[in-house]
Amino acid sequence: MKKQALISVSDKTGITDFAKGLAEQDYDIISTGGTLRTIQEAGIEATAVEDVTGFPEMLEGRVKTLHPVIHAGLLAKRDDGTHKQQLSDKGITPIDVVVVNLYPFKQTLDQQNVTEEEIIENIDIGGPTMLRAAAKSFRDVTPVVDPDDYDEILQAIQNDELDTAMRKNLAAKVFRHTAQYDALIAGYFTDEAFPENYTVTYEKVQSLRYGENPHQEAAFYKKPIESPMSLTSAKQRHGKELSYNNIQDANAALGIIADYDRPAAVAVKHMNPCGIGMAEDLNTAFSKAYNGDPVSIFGGIVACNRTIDVDTAKQLSGIFLEIIIAPAFTDEAFMILTNKKNIRLLELKMDEAKINSHKLTSVNGGILVQDNDNKEISRNNLTFPTEKKPTEAELDDLLFAWKAVKHVKSNAIVLANDMQTIGIGAGQMNRVGAARIALEQAGDKAKGAALASDAFFPMPDTAKEAAKAGVAAIIQPGGSKRDQDSIDMCDQYGVVMVFTGARHFKH
Structure with missing residues (x-):
C-alpha cells in the first residue's frame, strides 16, 4: 500500500519542493483549498480532501478536515489488529505524514485596525486537531509543523532514516507549537x-554562551507579540553578541530611562543605576550621569533617550562601557564609537508607551506574577508634614x-541635586546602612541635596544621618508608627520632609 501524506498549510514557504520530494518517494498526496491549488499548479499530482472523505468543504472553509476518515487515518494504531480491521471495514487508508501550519492568528493580532471578526476567523480549529492527532500517533505518523524541517525530513525519508526518535522530536515541536497558539488565543480572550x-x-531569540556564570547554561526568549521598550526589538549596530548579564543590565537600564521625558542618560551596573542625569540636552545629561559616580560606571551600560550626537559620543568613547542603548546615533557619533571594538551599540525606539506588562519571577516550583511598578507620583500626591516646605527647585x-x-x-x-544622582545606596539589610553608603559616596555634594527612600523610616536615625550631612529635603512614603520621630528630627535640623503615600520596594 502506498504511503499517504496530508498537506494543508497557511504558510506556503517551501511546500512545493517538499510535496515534490514526497511524491518522488511514492507518497500519495491529499490536500485542501489554497494548498491543493499551489501543489497542483506546480505540476504535482494531489487529491482533494473532500474526494477522500466524500464530504464537501463547507461553512466558508471552517469544516474541511474534521472528518472520521481523516482522523481515523491518523489515530489508528498500526500494530493493533482491531484498529487495522476497522480501517479496512470502512475503506480508510492510514495517513503517514501530516504537514500543517496554522492560520496566522499572531500575525493578525499584530495588524493595525484589525476587527474582532477577522481575529476570530484566524483561529484555526482543524489544523491543531490534525497536528495533535498526528503527534499523538508519532510511532506511525510523521507530524510536520515547521517549514525549516522540510529538508531534514525529506532527507531522512530518502535515506530510510525517519525513525521513531525523530518523529517523537517532531511531535514535541507540534505540542509546543499548538500550546503557544492556544496561549495566544487565551490571552486575547482573557x-x-x-x-x-x-x-x-x-x-x-538565541542561545547564550552562558548564564550569570560560565558553568550555567542559558538562552534568551521573547514574547510572541512585540513589547514596547524591549531588547527583543532592538537593532544591534555594532559589537559582539549580548551575554546573559548584558541582557539583564540592559533591561534594567531601559526600565529606568523609560521614566524620563526630558533628555536623560542612565548608567547601570549589576542591575542598579550608578548614575542618572537629566538636562536640556543629552550631552549635559550624560555628563551628569557620569559625574554622579565616575568609578562605578566603568564596565557598565548606558541608556540614553535621545540620539547620540558627536559631543556625547566623545564623552562615551573615553570610558570603558559594555553597551550603549539609544534611539539613534548620528553618522559621526557612530564612527567615533565603533572605533571601540568591544562596545555594543543598540538602537531602540524610545517613544513607545510606558513599560506596563507583568513581571514574572521564578521561584522553586512556580512563578510570582505582579504588575510592573508604574505608579506615577506628582506634586498633587504629596503631603508636607514638616514645618519647612520645599522650594520649587527642591521639589x-x-x-x-x-x-x-x-x-x-x-x-x-x-541622593540627587540639580537633576543628577550624587549618591546611591542599594540592597542593604537596613535603611540607615543604605543611607550611609549614599551619603559617603556623595561627600560634600550632600549639602543642599534631596534624599529619596524607597520605603518609610522605621526609626529617626536615617533622617538624623541625612540632616547631619547637610541634606536639605527628604522624600519617603511615610506610614511608619514612628513617623513623628522622623518629622521631629527634620524639624530640629530645618530639613524638609515630603510623604508620597506609596513605596517602591524592589527585591
Missing part, C-alpha cells in the same frame, strides 16, 4: 489580570530622586 490559569509563551530634585529610587534594589536610598 480580560482578567490574574486568571485561574496563567498561561504564558515565549519564542527563542524638582525630590521627584527626580523618587523616580530613580524605585529602580534601586531595596533597601534603597538615592
Whole structure:
C-alpha cells in the first residue's frame, strides 16, 4: 500500500519542493483549498480532501478536515489488529505524514485596525486537531509543523532514516507549537489580570554562551507579540553578541530611562543605576550621569533617550562601557564609537508607551506574577508634614530622586541635586546602612541635596544621618508608627520632609 501524506498549510514557504520530494518517494498526496491549488499548479499530482472523505468543504472553509476518515487515518494504531480491521471495514487508508501550519492568528493580532471578526476567523480549529492527532500517533505518523524541517525530513525519508526518535522530536515541536497558539488565543480572550490559569509563551531569540556564570547554561526568549521598550526589538549596530548579564543590565537600564521625558542618560551596573542625569540636552545629561559616580560606571551600560550626537559620543568613547542603548546615533557619533571594538551599540525606539506588562519571577516550583511598578507620583500626591516646605527647585530634585529610587534594589536610598544622582545606596539589610553608603559616596555634594527612600523610616536615625550631612529635603512614603520621630528630627535640623503615600520596594 502506498504511503499517504496530508498537506494543508497557511504558510506556503517551501511546500512545493517538499510535496515534490514526497511524491518522488511514492507518497500519495491529499490536500485542501489554497494548498491543493499551489501543489497542483506546480505540476504535482494531489487529491482533494473532500474526494477522500466524500464530504464537501463547507461553512466558508471552517469544516474541511474534521472528518472520521481523516482522523481515523491518523489515530489508528498500526500494530493493533482491531484498529487495522476497522480501517479496512470502512475503506480508510492510514495517513503517514501530516504537514500543517496554522492560520496566522499572531500575525493578525499584530495588524493595525484589525476587527474582532477577522481575529476570530484566524483561529484555526482543524489544523491543531490534525497536528495533535498526528503527534499523538508519532510511532506511525510523521507530524510536520515547521517549514525549516522540510529538508531534514525529506532527507531522512530518502535515506530510510525517519525513525521513531525523530518523529517523537517532531511531535514535541507540534505540542509546543499548538500550546503557544492556544496561549495566544487565551490571552486575547482573557480580560482578567490574574486568571485561574496563567498561561504564558515565549519564542527563542538565541542561545547564550552562558548564564550569570560560565558553568550555567542559558538562552534568551521573547514574547510572541512585540513589547514596547524591549531588547527583543532592538537593532544591534555594532559589537559582539549580548551575554546573559548584558541582557539583564540592559533591561534594567531601559526600565529606568523609560521614566524620563526630558533628555536623560542612565548608567547601570549589576542591575542598579550608578548614575542618572537629566538636562536640556543629552550631552549635559550624560555628563551628569557620569559625574554622579565616575568609578562605578566603568564596565557598565548606558541608556540614553535621545540620539547620540558627536559631543556625547566623545564623552562615551573615553570610558570603558559594555553597551550603549539609544534611539539613534548620528553618522559621526557612530564612527567615533565603533572605533571601540568591544562596545555594543543598540538602537531602540524610545517613544513607545510606558513599560506596563507583568513581571514574572521564578521561584522553586512556580512563578510570582505582579504588575510592573508604574505608579506615577506628582506634586498633587504629596503631603508636607514638616514645618519647612520645599522650594520649587527642591521639589524638582525630590521627584527626580523618587523616580530613580524605585529602580534601586531595596533597601534603597538615592541622593540627587540639580537633576543628577550624587549618591546611591542599594540592597542593604537596613535603611540607615543604605543611607550611609549614599551619603559617603556623595561627600560634600550632600549639602543642599534631596534624599529619596524607597520605603518609610522605621526609626529617626536615617533622617538624623541625612540632616547631619547637610541634606536639605527628604522624600519617603511615610506610614511608619514612628513617623513623628522622623518629622521631629527634620524639624530640629530645618530639613524638609515630603510623604508620597506609596513605596517602591524592589527585591
